[in-house]
Amino acid sequence: MFTYTVSVSTGKQEFAGTIDHVYLTLTGTERCSDRTLLDKSFFQRFARGTVMPIDVSVKERLGDIVLVKLEKKNVLNDQWYCRCISVTSPSGDRFDFPCYRWIASEKAVVLRDGTARLSHEDKTCLLNDHRRTELESRQQLFRWKEWQPGFPMSIDANSSKELPLDVQFEAEKAVDFNENLNEAFNNLRLNKLKSLFQSSWKDIADFNEVFLSIKNPVSEYVMQNWKKDFMFGYQFLNGCNPVMISKCMKLPDEFAVTQEMVKGSLDRGLTLQEELKAGNIYIADYAILEGVRANATDPNTQQYLAAPFCLLYKNSQNEIMPIAIQLSRQTPAAGMNTVFLPSDNHHDWMLAKMWVKSSDFNVHQLVTHLLRTHLTSEVFTIAMYRQLAAVHPVYKLLIPHVRFTIAINTAAREKLISKDGIVDQFVSTGGTATVEVIQKAMKTLTYKSMCFPEAIKSRGVEDLPNYYYRDDGMMVWEAVKSFVSDVVKIFYGSDEMVQKDKEIQAFVQDVCFSGMKNCEFPDSLKTREQLVEFLTVVIFTASAQHAAVNFGQYDWFSWIPNSPSTMRKPPPAQKGQVDMKYVMESLPDRGRSSWHLGIIWALSQFQDNELFLGEYPDMYFTEQPVMEAAKNFRKKLAEVTNIIKSRNKNLKMPYWYLSPDRIPNSVAI
Structure with a gap:
């Protein structure tokens, strides 16, 4: 008899253990073992966080172990989270089989050993058949669906319970997501406000009723300085939506701003045309909102949208200052394009800036955040599951960066952006506007716009001073790209190997033809260079880009006058007709303020047991060169973190959203 020692590792998550019967079959290069019941005493079977050793005896040697089959039969019909299996042969050779999956009752799972292999490297019918069967099974589980016309494709599931088991929220995470929202309403004392849904605030200071409940140094600084033009301009660089500012070399035809209007704001003694030519003029253009019908789900409250231009000036102190705002986009001949200026009366200029920030809030939520991180990451995730076998090195590379993405997006479609969902309760782009904006945004979404250096270059902001989003983002992009390059070179010895990798080609085709073809x-x-760039886009989008536009929401949006989620009066068409009463009647009422604060609080929270960029506790890779590459990756990320911490010590407003120690691996909130 020959004895193979099998170690079975159970996860540490809530409810990871099982007392169901688990059967194991070892498949070697020479023969298979009998189906063996891994049976300990009833209450010691596969307890949470344990490693259970079991001996499997066979009459003849099996050869090198290439497959492990696990089958779970009902006792209590629970689920089991298997981390990994290791097998030690009679001669002392060890074979590791990563699992990191939930296994349901009456289900069989067949695991490959941990050595990563490209599809053409499997030489036996046994391994080729396993690979093909695995992908066919996954393609049945991960089906594409068009949730709304013109959207990127999503998972074919109507509720979280319909999702494949491997991508559902774990129990503690699901509870955490729901509790965050409840905690927000309790901590912020918002439930009382919801009952006063359509009651307006009387004065700007009244927003302190909710703001003072939970604040932090950034949100408090915003509250104290939000009226000042320097703070308004600064947010285009390092606020929660730092992607709207672009260099302006020629004014849009519809923008009626003139030299005479802005000459008092230009401090270098140059004309507007000279400042344009010198590269000191920037613009934030919200054209995407033009013609969009504002949220009309509440028949008792009319809501409004605008598609403003905001002209920004880099002054001689390297501050970004607003110098002109136009809220309408009619042709110049119509004579209706009022341009608001810093020299206007206090209420006119304040409300014009509020309109820009309200437009910015809505574009941030639907385009910068939802579309360009959540929905695109879901496309990458589904394509990965459909086309890459678990033994593929790119699957192993990407799997930490897709954790919970499908689950959080499915929850969003159920609760946030669904008909009569939470977004409809407080955002002017709720209702049909949500679909309109995403459909329009898809026409400007390109692959190159998701490559961080290309995006920076296309907006002409390479030399903008104090643009920490750009500076930190470039450092993180380069660190991710370097790590991806190291891994790609380990497994792809030439460009030809990329070309003949059927799975990687199917992966990019699935991404392209599932809503991204246009x-x-x-x-x-x-x-290999193209593969490195593609995978860098996937990882950077899911980690750094999402962190940059998500976790600052409470910091920048909690003082509601700074970023109103909706406006309840039309934008002013003329100057001199706005007073404080008009301003307050324009801002969100108490009920919408409560929804606004509750959601941004919940979305801004890191989760318990968060895994940050470069933290890979699950050992999908077993190759030493990859482990060294991951170690070097963490070293580079630590260097970036230290650079950012050192810089932040000298800033009144520290920028930390792209500090690697605060960038979760995946879109999971």
């Missing part, structure tokens, strides 16, 4: 996403990859 976005100029590649439908094939021909070089």
Whole structure:
């Protein structure tokens, strides 16, 4: 008889253990073992966080172990989270089989050993058949669905309970997500406000009723300085939506601003045309909101949208200052394009800036945040599951960066952006506007716009001073790209290997043809360099870009006058007709303020047991060169973190959203 020692590792998550019967079959290069019941005493079976050793005896040697089959039969019909299996042969050779999956009753799971292999490297029928069967099974589980016309494709599931088990929230995470929202309403004392849904605030100071409940140094600084033009301009660089500012070399035809209007704001003694030519003029253009019908789900409250231009000036002190705002976009001949200026009366200029910030809030939520991180990451995730076998090195590379993404997006479709969902309660782009804006945004979404350096270059902001989003983002992009490059070089010895990798080609094709075809996403990859860039986009989008536009929401949006989620009066068409009463009747009422604060609080929270960029506790890779590459990656990220911490010590407003120690691995909130 020959004895193989099998170690079975159970996860530490809530409810990870099981007392169901688990059967194991070992498949070697020479033969298979009998189906063996891994049976300890009833209450010691596969307890949470344990490693259970079991001996499997066979009459003849099995050869090198290449597959492990696990089958779970009902006792209590619970689920079991298996971390990994290791098998030690009679000769002392060890074979590791990563699992990191939930296994339901009456289900069989067949695991490959941990050595990563490209599809053409499997030489036996046994392994080829396993690979093909695995992908066919996944393609049945991960089906594409068009949730709304013109949206990126999403998972074919109507509720979280319909999701494949491997991508559902774990029990503690699901509770955490729901509790965050309840905690927000309790901590912020918002439940009382919801009962006064359509009651307006009387004065700006009244927003302190909720703001003072929970504040932090950033939100408090915003509250104290939000009226000042320097703070308004600063947010285009390092606020929660730092992607709207672009260099302006020529004014849009519809923008009626003139030299005479802005000459008092230009401090270098140059004309507007000279400042444009010198590269000191920037613009934030919200054209995407033009013609969009504002949220009309509440028949008792009319809501409004505008599509403003905001002209910004880099002054001689390197501050970004607003110098002109136009809220309408009619042709110049119509003579209706009122341009608001810093020299206007206090209420006119304040309300004009509020309108810009309200437009910015709505574009941030639907385009910068939802579309360009959540929905695109879901496309990458589904394509990965459909086209890459678990043994593929790119699957192993990406799996930490897709954790909970499908689950959080499914929850969003159920509760946030669904008909009569939470977004409809407080955002002017709720209702049909949500679909309109995403459909329009898809026409500007391109693959190159998701490559961080390309996005910075296309907006002409490479030399903008004090642009920490850009500076930190470039450092993180380069660190991710370097890590991806190291891994790609380990497994792809040439460009030809990329070209003949059927799974990687199917992966990029699935991404392209599942809602991204018109976005100029590649439908094939021909070089290692192209593969590195593509995978860097996937990882950077899910980690750094999402962190940059998500976790500052409470910091920048909690003082509601600074970023109103909706406006309840139309934008002023003329100057001199706005007073404080008009301003307050324009801002969100008490009920909408409560929804606004509750949601941004919940979305801004890190989760318990968060895994940050470069933290890979699950050992999908077993190759030493990859472990060294991951170690170097963490070293580079630590260097970036230290650079950011050192810089932040000298800033009144520290920028930390792209500090690697605060960037979760995946879109999970």
